[in-house]
Amino acid sequence: MFEKSLWVFHLNSGSCNGCDIEILNIFAPKQDVERFGIKLVGSPRHADAIAFTGPVTRECLPKVIEAFKAVPEPKIVLAIGSCACGGGIWYDTYAVIGGVKELYKILKEEYGIEPPTTIYIPGCPPKPEAIIYAVAMARGLVKQKQKREIYIEELDEKTERDIVEILFGEAKETRHFVPNITVKTDGGEDE
């Protein structure tokens, strides 16, 4: 759907400027994202995509919602930086809502708006190349690398016994292990 030129509206919801400067950086000569046909536009009504930065501060929330609603469907959201992806370092303070996910919850509950396609770009701030990678991903030029990873340690009874053996094997030999118990049961005889 987003294979052609993306027009991007930059929506800052209270970020520290780090990500915003990196967004400008990708329009500078070295990264030059305009070779993908991407352009920053001034009005949300002209945009296909939102470059979303910041953790959504309480003061910004109503304004962010307004701007969000103004972008026509179908739209794609690039959640740039750790603040947008997960609320960042201040994800749970009194003045912050906590990233796009919480914003989508509010949009769903209060306005009945379904969350749009979102590309999460973690980084604090992400390298300009990381943003280009995300854009290339939206265009289908590269494949997603990042995957959810779950590792579950498995312990059978044998390893459990082994651990106990390692812990107490030598202790038993040195005869220190057993007398300690007797201290307790015998009512406090010093060894």
Add this chain to the structure above:
Amino acid sequence: MGRFKLIAKAISIGRVTEKYPFVPLEVPEGFRGKPVIDPEKCIGCTSCSNACPPQALQVYDDLERGVRVVHLFIGRCIFCARCQDVCPTGAIKLTKEFELATLSEEDLHQFVELQMVRCEECGRPFDTFRHLLYSAKELQPWEREMMFLCPECRAKRISERLIFAKGGGGYV
């Protein structure tokens, strides 16, 4: 006149735009990219979660299943590498990977679940096997006797012993 000089300058510099993403990008040594937990090395000691400024690394105990979950949420990570500094076993490392964009927030999580030891006395899980083993290495063999007790039961036993020990024994 300055403008013409700039044109000459621009021509002499030539192309500066990099070919990324069609050509991979080299990042310098020591770049702070995606943190990865090596699940084989992790002992679940919680020092990373204590050091993590944004609480992107959280460690919590699932008492019902008896596992300790080390949960890394890269979407909140600020890539400060404090976890790497404090990890006693070198299990968590920041790699050079920066291409982390995903279409789903679910992909940004890493979980490591470690089995926990149940307390000999009350049966409550209180520490991971690996952490117990790790800390046992530091202890003298005779100090290991109460290793399988949870902190509360341990305190209880020590106080019991204090009562029995006639004014303080060698271990109290």
Add this chain to the structure above:
Amino acid sequence: MIIEILKGNDAKILRHDEKVILALVPNDKLRTTAELLFKAGCYYATGVGVDERLLGVGFSMYHIFNCESEKRYVILKAVASNLKIPSITPVISGANWAEREAMDMIGILFDEHPEPLRLILPDDWPEGIYPLRKEFHYNERPPKVEFKPPKREKKPGIMEVPVGPYHPTLHEPEVFELHVKGEEIVGAVYRGFHVHRGMEKLAEERMTINQIPFLAERICGICGYTHNCAYAQAVEDAAKIEVPERALYIRTILLELERLHSHLLWFGVAFHLLGFDSGFMHTWRIREAFMDLAELLTGNRKTYGMNLIGGVRRDIDEEKKKKVLEIFEKTKKETKEVLDNAVGMKELISRMKGIGILPKKEGREIGVVGPVARASGIDTDVRRDHPYAAYGDLDFKVPVYKEGDVLARFLVRYEETFESFWIIEQALDQLPPGDILNEDYELPEYAVGIGATEAPRGEDVHFVITEGGNKVYRWRPRAPTYNNLPAVPIMLMGEKLADAPIIIASIDPCFSCTDHMVIVDGEKVCRCSLDDYLGRL
């Protein structure tokens, strides 16, 4: 001299050393003391409200003055009786925001404050909940209350031009309305503080002293490292921690590297606003080299994450040193070429010359800092006046211009850029051997510390009260833009609307740093504060 003023006003001296004088001033003498200090040449840096009820004191206010003649900071402490402290805003207008901030966040009332209005908290925040009081928890989210915007009357002949919160020329959410009569700006309504993220509370409640540097770094994405350093210095000052010399040099190198990237960023923005887009592209191209250098030295392009209390985390080895000097040789030449070329362009210079003038007298009254002050003939530089890091050992010039216009501010930054190259070269050359981190320290209980750095935009002051263990009791950063913004209206007076962007950008404002708001209305342009990178791109 300062100490005599304080003693003459029954002040109780709590701390007196070569860096800081801390004095407890009785409430009835506060205003006169502040006025005398101001007349003695100290300018107002910031004010901090602290909830000290846990220490058995009650609510208190710390007014921090920068005393350049004695090369130290003077802190006046006043304790609220019945929540009330006399306001010093009638005698020092710079205290206005600081006092209103304390009013909002702590609930201290200031007697005779000229405009006791809400400053920081969102409009829908309920009355009577003060986030920085100790009984409030950082993760509480009080319910919304209905907010009705005040009605404003339309004035005949005046056109209102709304800008923001989301506007093509703004890259930060801020709202302002310019009132124009023909082409002339006659007033402005400004609402900032959209970027209030509750950092101070977060720091004192959730974080430990070695986590806060990373939070401080995220105050601002452009000049984060200088905040990081200022915080570390404040704690080191409070706890009297010795920092290894090598660490100080490494801090200096990184601070200057940050100044280089920030100034080049500003040049680019200024060129863009002046319609010289190829200059913008060239400066940002050169700037990339410094970003790569930062990445090489620290592991990240922006947020360096290099400081801990007591030193730095990464060393600069010979190989990196060589690389830095190599890149410097090239970039220095290129920077000079591009900037000299710009200075030689008549059309560019005539758009900057003679506009947005800030006279020295007004500048001093407001207490402007950094390049803005230096362009108006005020010779101030924290690096020289309150030497920190390794600046005491290094040689550098502080450029000062008398004109006070946009061109002067351009030229100050131009000269500073090359001073930064020179400072880094010296620091690399003299880099002493040894450790880089001193972890052998203990945090005292309730000690006051101040850390100041010269950010690319001016003086950056951090105030810390430690709690002992590994916590801070109160942390308050003050960013340079906070002091520079009130100067913008004076610069704008009588200028054309078309020149407004470059005048505003000439102070290099940064809103995520400053995060304050003020509502001004009416004919007088006084006290309007305008935006940021009105058109960063």
